[in-house]
Amino acid sequence: ARPRVGYFYLGKEMYGKKLREMQVKDYKSIPIVVPDQATAYDAMCMMFMEDVGTVLVVRDINDIKTLVGIVTKKDLLKAAIGKQNMSNVPISMVMTRSPHIITVGNNESLYIAAKKLVEYQVDCIPVINLIDNQYELMGYISRDTITRIFVELASIHSV
Amino acid sequence: ARPRVGYFYLGKEMYGKKLREMQVKDYKSIPIVVPDQATAYDAMCMMFMEDVGTVLVVRDINDIKTLVGIVTKKDLLKAAIGKQNMSNVPISMVMTRSPHIITVGNNESLYIAAKKLVEYQVDCIPVINLIDNQYELMGYISRDTITRIFVELASIHSV
Known part of the structure:
Protein backbone atom coordinates (compact mmCIF):
# COMPACT_ATOMS: atom_id res chain seq x y z
CA ALA A 1 0.00 0.00 0.00
CA ARG A 2 1.17 3.53 -0.70
CA PRO A 3 1.94 5.75 2.26
CA ARG A 4 -0.18 8.88 2.39
CA VAL A 5 0.01 11.52 5.09
CA GLY A 6 -2.20 14.56 4.71
CA TYR A 7 -2.12 16.06 1.25
CA PHE A 8 1.51 15.36 0.61
CA TYR A 9 2.76 12.23 -1.09
CA LEU A 10 6.43 11.64 -1.73
CA GLY A 11 6.54 8.22 -3.37
CA LYS A 12 7.50 4.73 -2.33
CA GLU A 13 10.92 5.45 -0.91
CA MET A 14 11.34 6.01 2.78
CA TYR A 15 11.84 9.76 2.58
CA GLY A 16 10.50 10.16 6.10
CA LYS A 17 13.07 7.75 7.47
CA LYS A 18 15.91 9.69 5.80
CA LEU A 19 14.69 12.92 7.38
CA ARG A 20 14.36 11.26 10.80
CA GLU A 21 18.00 10.20 10.59
CA MET A 22 19.24 13.81 10.52
CA GLN A 23 20.98 14.72 13.78
CA VAL A 24 20.79 17.85 15.94
CA LYS A 25 24.57 17.84 16.39
CA ASP A 26 25.11 18.17 12.63
CA TYR A 27 22.81 21.18 12.19
CA LYS A 28 23.00 23.19 15.41
CA SER A 29 24.18 26.80 15.36
CA ILE A 30 26.33 28.81 17.77
CA PRO A 31 24.05 30.66 20.21
CA ILE A 32 24.11 34.33 21.16
CA VAL A 33 24.61 34.44 24.93
CA VAL A 34 24.76 36.88 27.85
CA PRO A 35 26.00 36.13 31.37
CA ASP A 36 23.39 35.82 34.12
CA GLN A 37 24.69 39.07 35.62
CA ALA A 38 23.54 41.02 32.52
CA THR A 39 20.57 43.38 32.37
CA ALA A 40 17.51 43.31 30.11
CA TYR A 41 19.14 46.20 28.24
CA ASP A 42 22.26 44.09 27.56
CA ALA A 43 20.10 41.31 26.14
CA MET A 44 18.21 43.79 23.96
CA CYS A 45 21.42 45.30 22.58
CA MET A 46 22.67 41.80 21.80
CA MET A 47 19.41 41.03 19.98
CA PHE A 48 19.63 44.11 17.79
CA MET A 49 23.38 43.79 17.17
CA GLU A 50 23.24 40.13 16.25
CA ASP A 51 19.79 40.34 14.65
CA VAL A 52 18.39 37.36 16.57
CA GLY A 53 15.08 36.88 18.33
CA THR A 54 16.37 34.86 21.26
CA VAL A 55 19.29 35.30 23.62
CA LEU A 56 20.47 32.53 25.94
CA VAL A 57 21.61 33.24 29.49
CA VAL A 58 24.63 31.30 30.75
CA ARG A 59 26.70 30.90 33.89
CA ASP A 60 30.08 29.21 34.25
CA ILE A 61 29.69 26.38 36.75
CA ASN A 62 32.67 24.07 37.30
CA ASP A 63 34.12 25.32 34.02
CA ILE A 64 30.97 24.26 32.18
CA LYS A 65 29.03 26.87 30.18
CA THR A 66 25.67 26.17 31.77
CA LEU A 67 22.31 27.27 30.35
CA VAL A 68 20.32 29.04 33.07
CA GLY A 69 17.77 31.06 31.09
CA ILE A 70 16.30 32.15 27.77
CA VAL A 71 15.06 35.62 26.75
CA THR A 72 12.87 36.35 23.73
CA LYS A 73 11.77 39.59 22.05
CA LYS A 74 8.36 39.02 23.63
CA ASP A 75 9.90 39.01 27.15
CA LEU A 76 11.72 42.26 26.40
CA LEU A 77 8.67 43.89 24.83
CA LYS A 78 6.69 43.12 28.00
CA ALA A 79 9.45 44.69 30.11
CA ALA A 80 9.74 47.71 27.81
CA ILE A 81 6.05 48.62 27.96
CA GLY A 82 6.26 48.42 31.74
CA LYS A 83 7.92 51.87 31.56
CA GLN A 84 10.92 50.54 33.43
CA ASN A 85 14.44 51.58 32.60
CA MET A 86 15.69 48.40 30.94
CA SER A 87 19.25 48.92 32.16
CA ASN A 88 17.98 48.61 35.74
CA VAL A 89 16.16 45.34 35.09
CA PRO A 90 18.26 42.22 35.85
CA ILE A 91 18.07 39.60 33.11
CA SER A 92 16.81 37.14 35.74
CA MET A 93 13.62 39.23 36.04
CA VAL A 94 12.62 38.71 32.42
CA MET A 95 14.11 35.35 31.42
CA THR A 96 12.46 31.95 31.43
CA ARG A 97 14.63 29.76 33.59
CA SER A 98 15.78 26.21 33.53
CA PRO A 99 14.04 23.73 33.95
CA HIS A 100 11.11 25.53 32.26
CA ILE A 101 13.14 25.95 29.08
CA ILE A 102 12.30 23.65 26.17
CA THR A 103 15.58 21.94 25.21
CA VAL A 104 16.81 19.17 22.97
CA GLY A 105 19.76 16.84 23.55
CA ASN A 106 22.89 17.08 21.42
CA ASN A 107 22.46 13.42 20.44
CA GLU A 108 18.80 13.63 19.52
CA SER A 109 17.32 13.78 16.03
CA LEU A 110 16.48 16.97 14.22
CA TYR A 111 12.96 15.56 13.88
CA ILE A 112 12.53 15.65 17.68
CA ALA A 113 13.78 19.25 17.71
CA ALA A 114 11.42 20.27 14.88
CA LYS A 115 8.47 18.62 16.62
CA LYS A 116 9.25 20.61 19.78
CA LEU A 117 9.45 23.88 17.79
CA VAL A 118 5.95 23.17 16.47
CA GLU A 119 4.43 21.72 19.65
CA TYR A 120 5.67 24.46 22.01
CA GLN A 121 5.41 27.25 19.42
CA VAL A 122 8.90 28.58 20.04
CA ASP A 123 11.39 30.08 17.58
CA CYS A 124 14.49 28.56 19.06
CA ILE A 125 15.45 25.52 21.15
CA PRO A 126 18.78 25.34 23.02
CA MET A 138 26.02 23.14 23.02
CA GLY A 139 24.13 25.29 20.48
CA TYR A 140 20.60 25.87 19.24
CA ILE A 141 18.12 24.73 16.60
CA SER A 142 15.59 27.26 15.33
CA ARG A 143 12.79 27.52 12.80
CA ASP A 144 15.40 29.26 10.66
CA THR A 145 17.61 26.12 10.85
CA ILE A 146 14.73 23.98 9.60
CA THR A 147 13.79 26.48 6.86
CA ARG A 148 17.40 26.46 5.61
CA ILE A 149 17.34 22.65 5.52
CA PHE A 150 14.08 22.71 3.56
CA VAL A 151 15.69 25.03 1.01
CA GLU A 152 18.77 22.82 0.83
CA LEU A 153 16.69 19.67 0.32
CA ALA A 154 14.51 21.33 -2.30
CA SER A 155 17.62 22.58 -4.11
CA ILE A 156 18.85 19.03 -4.76
CA HIS A 157 18.79 18.28 -8.46
CA SER A 158 19.32 14.78 -9.73
CA VAL A 159 22.13 14.66 -12.24
CA ALA B 1 26.36 9.96 -11.10
CA ARG B 2 24.86 10.39 -7.67
CA PRO B 3 23.59 13.82 -6.69
CA ARG B 4 25.30 15.29 -3.66
CA VAL B 5 24.55 18.69 -2.21
CA GLY B 6 26.40 19.67 0.94
CA TYR B 7 26.41 16.96 3.59
CA PHE B 8 22.96 15.66 2.84
CA TYR B 9 22.22 12.89 0.41
CA LEU B 10 18.70 11.66 -0.22
CA GLY B 11 19.15 8.96 -2.82
CA LYS B 12 18.53 8.63 -6.51
CA GLU B 13 14.97 9.83 -6.64
CA MET B 14 14.21 13.42 -7.41
CA TYR B 15 13.26 14.38 -3.88
CA GLY B 16 14.22 17.97 -4.55
CA LYS B 17 11.88 18.16 -7.50
CA LYS B 18 8.98 16.90 -5.36
CA LEU B 19 9.66 19.59 -2.77
CA ARG B 20 9.89 22.27 -5.44
CA GLU B 21 6.43 21.28 -6.69
CA MET B 22 4.77 22.27 -3.40
CA GLN B 23 2.67 25.41 -3.82
CA VAL B 24 2.30 28.48 -1.61
CA LYS B 25 -1.48 28.45 -2.11
CA ASP B 26 -1.75 24.97 -0.56
CA TYR B 27 0.19 25.83 2.60
CA LYS B 28 -0.51 29.50 3.37
CA SER B 29 -2.13 30.50 6.67
CA ILE B 30 -4.70 33.16 7.52
CA PRO B 31 -2.88 36.33 8.61
CA ILE B 32 -3.47 38.43 11.72
CA VAL B 33 -4.30 41.94 10.49
CA VAL B 34 -5.00 45.44 11.77
CA PRO B 35 -6.44 48.34 9.75
CA ASP B 36 -4.04 51.13 8.75
CA GLN B 37 -5.85 53.46 11.17
CA ALA B 38 -4.69 51.34 14.13
CA THR B 39 -2.04 52.34 16.68
CA ALA B 40 1.19 50.58 17.65
CA TYR B 41 -0.63 49.60 20.84
CA ASP B 42 -3.40 47.87 18.84
CA ALA B 43 -0.78 45.89 16.90
CA MET B 44 0.96 44.90 20.13
CA CYS B 45 -2.28 43.72 21.74
CA MET B 46 -3.02 41.67 18.63
CA MET B 47 0.44 40.11 18.80
CA PHE B 48 0.04 39.05 22.41
CA MET B 49 -3.57 37.92 22.00
CA GLU B 50 -2.90 35.86 18.91
CA ASP B 51 0.63 34.86 19.95
CA VAL B 52 2.20 35.83 16.63
CA GLY B 53 5.40 37.72 15.86
CA THR B 54 4.11 39.64 12.86
CA VAL B 55 0.95 41.65 12.21
CA LEU B 56 -0.06 42.76 8.71
CA VAL B 57 -1.57 46.17 8.07
CA VAL B 58 -4.41 46.34 5.56
CA ARG B 59 -6.70 48.88 3.94
CA ASP B 60 -9.86 48.26 1.94
CA ILE B 61 -9.32 49.71 -1.53
CA ASN B 62 -12.04 49.11 -4.14
CA ASP B 63 -13.35 46.27 -1.97
CA ILE B 64 -9.94 44.58 -2.06
CA LYS B 65 -8.19 43.81 1.24
CA THR B 66 -4.90 45.47 0.33
CA LEU B 67 -1.60 44.91 2.14
CA VAL B 68 -0.07 48.28 3.03
CA GLY B 69 2.35 47.41 5.81
CA ILE B 70 3.96 44.84 8.10
CA VAL B 71 4.85 45.17 11.80
CA THR B 72 7.17 42.87 13.72
CA LYS B 73 8.02 42.50 17.42
CA LYS B 74 11.31 44.20 16.63
CA ASP B 75 9.49 47.30 15.29
CA LEU B 76 7.35 47.47 18.43
CA LEU B 77 10.31 46.91 20.75
CA LYS B 78 12.08 49.87 19.12
CA ALA B 79 8.98 52.03 19.62
CA ALA B 80 8.51 50.84 23.21
CA ILE B 81 12.04 51.71 24.32
CA GLY B 82 11.52 55.18 22.84
CA LYS B 83 9.47 55.91 26.00
CA GLN B 84 6.52 56.89 23.85
CA ASN B 85 2.98 56.01 24.79
CA MET B 86 2.28 53.26 22.29
CA SER B 87 -1.41 54.14 22.05
CA ASN B 88 -0.42 57.55 20.63
CA VAL B 89 1.83 56.07 17.95
CA PRO B 90 0.10 55.49 14.59
CA ILE B 91 0.85 52.09 13.09
CA SER B 92 2.16 53.87 9.99
CA MET B 93 5.02 55.25 12.12
CA VAL B 94 6.39 51.80 12.98
CA MET B 95 5.41 49.59 10.05
CA THR B 96 7.46 48.67 6.99
CA ARG B 97 5.39 49.71 4.02
CA SER B 98 4.71 48.33 0.62
CA PRO B 99 6.69 48.12 -1.70
CA HIS B 100 9.52 47.48 0.82
CA ILE B 101 7.74 44.40 2.12
CA ILE B 102 9.10 41.00 1.05
CA THR B 103 6.16 39.15 -0.50
CA VAL B 104 5.46 35.99 -2.45
CA GLY B 105 2.77 35.41 -5.08
CA ASN B 106 -0.17 33.12 -4.40
CA ASN B 107 0.79 31.02 -7.43
CA GLU B 108 4.47 30.68 -6.61
CA SER B 109 6.20 27.65 -5.15
CA LEU B 110 6.79 27.10 -1.48
CA TYR B 111 10.47 26.75 -2.37
CA ILE B 112 10.56 30.39 -3.55
CA ALA B 113 8.88 31.45 -0.29
CA ALA B 114 11.34 29.44 1.82
CA LYS B 115 14.31 30.89 -0.07
CA LYS B 116 13.02 34.40 0.65
CA LEU B 117 12.59 33.59 4.37
CA VAL B 118 16.26 32.56 4.45
CA GLU B 119 17.66 35.24 2.15
CA TYR B 120 15.91 38.19 3.78
CA GLN B 121 16.05 36.73 7.31
CA VAL B 122 12.38 37.33 8.05
CA ASP B 123 9.95 35.23 10.09
CA CYS B 124 6.93 35.74 7.88
CA ILE B 125 6.18 36.56 4.24
CA PRO B 126 2.76 37.85 3.15
CA MET B 138 -4.13 36.22 0.47
CA GLY B 139 -2.32 34.80 3.51
CA TYR B 140 1.20 34.26 4.78
CA ILE B 141 4.02 31.72 4.83
CA SER B 142 6.33 31.67 7.85
CA ARG B 143 9.28 29.72 9.20
CA ASP B 144 6.67 27.99 11.35
CA THR B 145 4.85 26.85 8.15
CA ILE B 146 8.08 25.33 6.83
CA THR B 147 8.93 23.71 10.18
CA ARG B 148 5.47 22.09 10.28
CA ILE B 149 5.99 20.76 6.76
CA PHE B 150 9.39 19.33 7.76
CA VAL B 151 7.72 17.52 10.67
CA GLU B 152 4.97 16.26 8.39
CA LEU B 153 7.45 14.97 5.80
CA ALA B 154 9.63 13.34 8.44
CA SER B 155 6.57 11.67 9.96
CA ILE B 156 5.84 9.73 6.76
CA HIS B 157 6.29 6.04 7.37
CA SER B 158 6.27 3.60 4.48
CA VAL B 159 3.68 0.90 5.03
Whole structure:
Protein backbone atom coordinates (compact mmCIF):
# COMPACT_ATOMS: atom_id res chain seq x y z
CA ALA A 1 0.00 0.00 0.00
CA ARG A 2 1.17 3.53 -0.70
CA PRO A 3 1.94 5.75 2.26
CA ARG A 4 -0.18 8.88 2.39
CA VAL A 5 0.01 11.52 5.09
CA GLY A 6 -2.20 14.56 4.71
CA TYR A 7 -2.12 16.06 1.25
CA PHE A 8 1.51 15.36 0.61
CA TYR A 9 2.76 12.23 -1.09
CA LEU A 10 6.43 11.64 -1.73
CA GLY A 11 6.54 8.22 -3.37
CA LYS A 12 7.50 4.73 -2.33
CA GLU A 13 10.92 5.45 -0.91
CA MET A 14 11.34 6.01 2.78
CA TYR A 15 11.84 9.76 2.58
CA GLY A 16 10.50 10.16 6.10
CA LYS A 17 13.07 7.75 7.47
CA LYS A 18 15.91 9.69 5.80
CA LEU A 19 14.69 12.92 7.38
CA ARG A 20 14.36 11.26 10.80
CA GLU A 21 18.00 10.20 10.59
CA MET A 22 19.24 13.81 10.52
CA GLN A 23 20.98 14.72 13.78
CA VAL A 24 20.79 17.85 15.94
CA LYS A 25 24.57 17.84 16.39
CA ASP A 26 25.11 18.17 12.63
CA TYR A 27 22.81 21.18 12.19
CA LYS A 28 23.00 23.19 15.41
CA SER A 29 24.18 26.80 15.36
CA ILE A 30 26.33 28.81 17.77
CA PRO A 31 24.05 30.66 20.21
CA ILE A 32 24.11 34.33 21.16
CA VAL A 33 24.61 34.44 24.93
CA VAL A 34 24.76 36.88 27.85
CA PRO A 35 26.00 36.13 31.37
CA ASP A 36 23.39 35.82 34.12
CA GLN A 37 24.69 39.07 35.62
CA ALA A 38 23.54 41.02 32.52
CA THR A 39 20.57 43.38 32.37
CA ALA A 40 17.51 43.31 30.11
CA TYR A 41 19.14 46.20 28.24
CA ASP A 42 22.26 44.09 27.56
CA ALA A 43 20.10 41.31 26.14
CA MET A 44 18.21 43.79 23.96
CA CYS A 45 21.42 45.30 22.58
CA MET A 46 22.67 41.80 21.80
CA MET A 47 19.41 41.03 19.98
CA PHE A 48 19.63 44.11 17.79
CA MET A 49 23.38 43.79 17.17
CA GLU A 50 23.24 40.13 16.25
CA ASP A 51 19.79 40.34 14.65
CA VAL A 52 18.39 37.36 16.57
CA GLY A 53 15.08 36.88 18.33
CA THR A 54 16.37 34.86 21.26
CA VAL A 55 19.29 35.30 23.62
CA LEU A 56 20.47 32.53 25.94
CA VAL A 57 21.61 33.24 29.49
CA VAL A 58 24.63 31.30 30.75
CA ARG A 59 26.70 30.90 33.89
CA ASP A 60 30.08 29.21 34.25
CA ILE A 61 29.69 26.38 36.75
CA ASN A 62 32.67 24.07 37.30
CA ASP A 63 34.12 25.32 34.02
CA ILE A 64 30.97 24.26 32.18
CA LYS A 65 29.03 26.87 30.18
CA THR A 66 25.67 26.17 31.77
CA LEU A 67 22.31 27.27 30.35
CA VAL A 68 20.32 29.04 33.07
CA GLY A 69 17.77 31.06 31.09
CA ILE A 70 16.30 32.15 27.77
CA VAL A 71 15.06 35.62 26.75
CA THR A 72 12.87 36.35 23.73
CA LYS A 73 11.77 39.59 22.05
CA LYS A 74 8.36 39.02 23.63
CA ASP A 75 9.90 39.01 27.15
CA LEU A 76 11.72 42.26 26.40
CA LEU A 77 8.67 43.89 24.83
CA LYS A 78 6.69 43.12 28.00
CA ALA A 79 9.45 44.69 30.11
CA ALA A 80 9.74 47.71 27.81
CA ILE A 81 6.05 48.62 27.96
CA GLY A 82 6.26 48.42 31.74
CA LYS A 83 7.92 51.87 31.56
CA GLN A 84 10.92 50.54 33.43
CA ASN A 85 14.44 51.58 32.60
CA MET A 86 15.69 48.40 30.94
CA SER A 87 19.25 48.92 32.16
CA ASN A 88 17.98 48.61 35.74
CA VAL A 89 16.16 45.34 35.09
CA PRO A 90 18.26 42.22 35.85
CA ILE A 91 18.07 39.60 33.11
CA SER A 92 16.81 37.14 35.74
CA MET A 93 13.62 39.23 36.04
CA VAL A 94 12.62 38.71 32.42
CA MET A 95 14.11 35.35 31.42
CA THR A 96 12.46 31.95 31.43
CA ARG A 97 14.63 29.76 33.59
CA SER A 98 15.78 26.21 33.53
CA PRO A 99 14.04 23.73 33.95
CA HIS A 100 11.11 25.53 32.26
CA ILE A 101 13.14 25.95 29.08
CA ILE A 102 12.30 23.65 26.17
CA THR A 103 15.58 21.94 25.21
CA VAL A 104 16.81 19.17 22.97
CA GLY A 105 19.76 16.84 23.55
CA ASN A 106 22.89 17.08 21.42
CA ASN A 107 22.46 13.42 20.44
CA GLU A 108 18.80 13.63 19.52
CA SER A 109 17.32 13.78 16.03
CA LEU A 110 16.48 16.97 14.22
CA TYR A 111 12.96 15.56 13.88
CA ILE A 112 12.53 15.65 17.68
CA ALA A 113 13.78 19.25 17.71
CA ALA A 114 11.42 20.27 14.88
CA LYS A 115 8.47 18.62 16.62
CA LYS A 116 9.25 20.61 19.78
CA LEU A 117 9.45 23.88 17.79
CA VAL A 118 5.95 23.17 16.47
CA GLU A 119 4.43 21.72 19.65
CA TYR A 120 5.67 24.46 22.01
CA GLN A 121 5.41 27.25 19.42
CA VAL A 122 8.90 28.58 20.04
CA ASP A 123 11.39 30.08 17.58
CA CYS A 124 14.49 28.56 19.06
CA ILE A 125 15.45 25.52 21.15
CA PRO A 126 18.78 25.34 23.02
CA VAL A 127 20.81 22.19 22.44
CA ILE A 128 22.17 20.81 25.68
CA ASN A 129 24.30 18.06 27.08
CA LEU A 130 23.26 16.91 30.54
CA ILE A 131 26.28 16.59 32.87
CA ASP A 132 25.80 16.10 36.63
CA ASN A 133 22.29 17.61 36.42
CA GLN A 134 23.75 20.65 34.66
CA TYR A 135 22.66 21.84 31.22
CA GLU A 136 25.87 22.30 29.25
CA LEU A 137 24.98 24.62 26.36
CA MET A 138 26.02 23.14 23.02
CA GLY A 139 24.13 25.29 20.48
CA TYR A 140 20.60 25.87 19.24
CA ILE A 141 18.12 24.73 16.60
CA SER A 142 15.59 27.26 15.33
CA ARG A 143 12.79 27.52 12.80
CA ASP A 144 15.40 29.26 10.66
CA THR A 145 17.61 26.12 10.85
CA ILE A 146 14.73 23.98 9.60
CA THR A 147 13.79 26.48 6.86
CA ARG A 148 17.40 26.46 5.61
CA ILE A 149 17.34 22.65 5.52
CA PHE A 150 14.08 22.71 3.56
CA VAL A 151 15.69 25.03 1.01
CA GLU A 152 18.77 22.82 0.83
CA LEU A 153 16.69 19.67 0.32
CA ALA A 154 14.51 21.33 -2.30
CA SER A 155 17.62 22.58 -4.11
CA ILE A 156 18.85 19.03 -4.76
CA HIS A 157 18.79 18.28 -8.46
CA SER A 158 19.32 14.78 -9.73
CA VAL A 159 22.13 14.66 -12.24
CA ALA B 1 26.36 9.96 -11.10
CA ARG B 2 24.86 10.39 -7.67
CA PRO B 3 23.59 13.82 -6.69
CA ARG B 4 25.30 15.29 -3.66
CA VAL B 5 24.55 18.69 -2.21
CA GLY B 6 26.40 19.67 0.94
CA TYR B 7 26.41 16.96 3.59
CA PHE B 8 22.96 15.66 2.84
CA TYR B 9 22.22 12.89 0.41
CA LEU B 10 18.70 11.66 -0.22
CA GLY B 11 19.15 8.96 -2.82
CA LYS B 12 18.53 8.63 -6.51
CA GLU B 13 14.97 9.83 -6.64
CA MET B 14 14.21 13.42 -7.41
CA TYR B 15 13.26 14.38 -3.88
CA GLY B 16 14.22 17.97 -4.55
CA LYS B 17 11.88 18.16 -7.50
CA LYS B 18 8.98 16.90 -5.36
CA LEU B 19 9.66 19.59 -2.77
CA ARG B 20 9.89 22.27 -5.44
CA GLU B 21 6.43 21.28 -6.69
CA MET B 22 4.77 22.27 -3.40
CA GLN B 23 2.67 25.41 -3.82
CA VAL B 24 2.30 28.48 -1.61
CA LYS B 25 -1.48 28.45 -2.11
CA ASP B 26 -1.75 24.97 -0.56
CA TYR B 27 0.19 25.83 2.60
CA LYS B 28 -0.51 29.50 3.37
CA SER B 29 -2.13 30.50 6.67
CA ILE B 30 -4.70 33.16 7.52
CA PRO B 31 -2.88 36.33 8.61
CA ILE B 32 -3.47 38.43 11.72
CA VAL B 33 -4.30 41.94 10.49
CA VAL B 34 -5.00 45.44 11.77
CA PRO B 35 -6.44 48.34 9.75
CA ASP B 36 -4.04 51.13 8.75
CA GLN B 37 -5.85 53.46 11.17
CA ALA B 38 -4.69 51.34 14.13
CA THR B 39 -2.04 52.34 16.68
CA ALA B 40 1.19 50.58 17.65
CA TYR B 41 -0.63 49.60 20.84
CA ASP B 42 -3.40 47.87 18.84
CA ALA B 43 -0.78 45.89 16.90
CA MET B 44 0.96 44.90 20.13
CA CYS B 45 -2.28 43.72 21.74
CA MET B 46 -3.02 41.67 18.63
CA MET B 47 0.44 40.11 18.80
CA PHE B 48 0.04 39.05 22.41
CA MET B 49 -3.57 37.92 22.00
CA GLU B 50 -2.90 35.86 18.91
CA ASP B 51 0.63 34.86 19.95
CA VAL B 52 2.20 35.83 16.63
CA GLY B 53 5.40 37.72 15.86
CA THR B 54 4.11 39.64 12.86
CA VAL B 55 0.95 41.65 12.21
CA LEU B 56 -0.06 42.76 8.71
CA VAL B 57 -1.57 46.17 8.07
CA VAL B 58 -4.41 46.34 5.56
CA ARG B 59 -6.70 48.88 3.94
CA ASP B 60 -9.86 48.26 1.94
CA ILE B 61 -9.32 49.71 -1.53
CA ASN B 62 -12.04 49.11 -4.14
CA ASP B 63 -13.35 46.27 -1.97
CA ILE B 64 -9.94 44.58 -2.06
CA LYS B 65 -8.19 43.81 1.24
CA THR B 66 -4.90 45.47 0.33
CA LEU B 67 -1.60 44.91 2.14
CA VAL B 68 -0.07 48.28 3.03
CA GLY B 69 2.35 47.41 5.81
CA ILE B 70 3.96 44.84 8.10
CA VAL B 71 4.85 45.17 11.80
CA THR B 72 7.17 42.87 13.72
CA LYS B 73 8.02 42.50 17.42
CA LYS B 74 11.31 44.20 16.63
CA ASP B 75 9.49 47.30 15.29
CA LEU B 76 7.35 47.47 18.43
CA LEU B 77 10.31 46.91 20.75
CA LYS B 78 12.08 49.87 19.12
CA ALA B 79 8.98 52.03 19.62
CA ALA B 80 8.51 50.84 23.21
CA ILE B 81 12.04 51.71 24.32
CA GLY B 82 11.52 55.18 22.84
CA LYS B 83 9.47 55.91 26.00
CA GLN B 84 6.52 56.89 23.85
CA ASN B 85 2.98 56.01 24.79
CA MET B 86 2.28 53.26 22.29
CA SER B 87 -1.41 54.14 22.05
CA ASN B 88 -0.42 57.55 20.63
CA VAL B 89 1.83 56.07 17.95
CA PRO B 90 0.10 55.49 14.59
CA ILE B 91 0.85 52.09 13.09
CA SER B 92 2.16 53.87 9.99
CA MET B 93 5.02 55.25 12.12
CA VAL B 94 6.39 51.80 12.98
CA MET B 95 5.41 49.59 10.05
CA THR B 96 7.46 48.67 6.99
CA ARG B 97 5.39 49.71 4.02
CA SER B 98 4.71 48.33 0.62
CA PRO B 99 6.69 48.12 -1.70
CA HIS B 100 9.52 47.48 0.82
CA ILE B 101 7.74 44.40 2.12
CA ILE B 102 9.10 41.00 1.05
CA THR B 103 6.16 39.15 -0.50
CA VAL B 104 5.46 35.99 -2.45
CA GLY B 105 2.77 35.41 -5.08
CA ASN B 106 -0.17 33.12 -4.40
CA ASN B 107 0.79 31.02 -7.43
CA GLU B 108 4.47 30.68 -6.61
CA SER B 109 6.20 27.65 -5.15
CA LEU B 110 6.79 27.10 -1.48
CA TYR B 111 10.47 26.75 -2.37
CA ILE B 112 10.56 30.39 -3.55
CA ALA B 113 8.88 31.45 -0.29
CA ALA B 114 11.34 29.44 1.82
CA LYS B 115 14.31 30.89 -0.07
CA LYS B 116 13.02 34.40 0.65
CA LEU B 117 12.59 33.59 4.37
CA VAL B 118 16.26 32.56 4.45
CA GLU B 119 17.66 35.24 2.15
CA TYR B 120 15.91 38.19 3.78
CA GLN B 121 16.05 36.73 7.31
CA VAL B 122 12.38 37.33 8.05
CA ASP B 123 9.95 35.23 10.09
CA CYS B 124 6.93 35.74 7.88
CA ILE B 125 6.18 36.56 4.24
CA PRO B 126 2.76 37.85 3.15
CA VAL B 127 1.18 36.01 0.22
CA ILE B 128 -0.27 38.42 -2.30
CA ASN B 129 -2.17 38.55 -5.54
CA LEU B 130 -1.30 41.54 -7.70
CA ILE B 131 -4.44 43.25 -9.06
CA ASP B 132 -4.21 46.67 -10.77
CA ASN B 133 -0.91 47.39 -8.98
CA GLN B 134 -2.58 46.57 -5.65
CA TYR B 135 -1.36 43.89 -3.27
CA GLU B 136 -4.43 41.81 -2.46
CA LEU B 137 -3.58 39.98 0.78
CA MET B 138 -4.13 36.22 0.47
CA GLY B 139 -2.32 34.80 3.51
CA TYR B 140 1.20 34.26 4.78
CA ILE B 141 4.02 31.72 4.83
CA SER B 142 6.33 31.67 7.85
CA ARG B 143 9.28 29.72 9.20
CA ASP B 144 6.67 27.99 11.35
CA THR B 145 4.85 26.85 8.15
CA ILE B 146 8.08 25.33 6.83
CA THR B 147 8.93 23.71 10.18
CA ARG B 148 5.47 22.09 10.28
CA ILE B 149 5.99 20.76 6.76
CA PHE B 150 9.39 19.33 7.76
CA VAL B 151 7.72 17.52 10.67
CA GLU B 152 4.97 16.26 8.39
CA LEU B 153 7.45 14.97 5.80
CA ALA B 154 9.63 13.34 8.44
CA SER B 155 6.57 11.67 9.96
CA ILE B 156 5.84 9.73 6.76
CA HIS B 157 6.29 6.04 7.37
CA SER B 158 6.27 3.60 4.48
CA VAL B 159 3.68 0.90 5.03
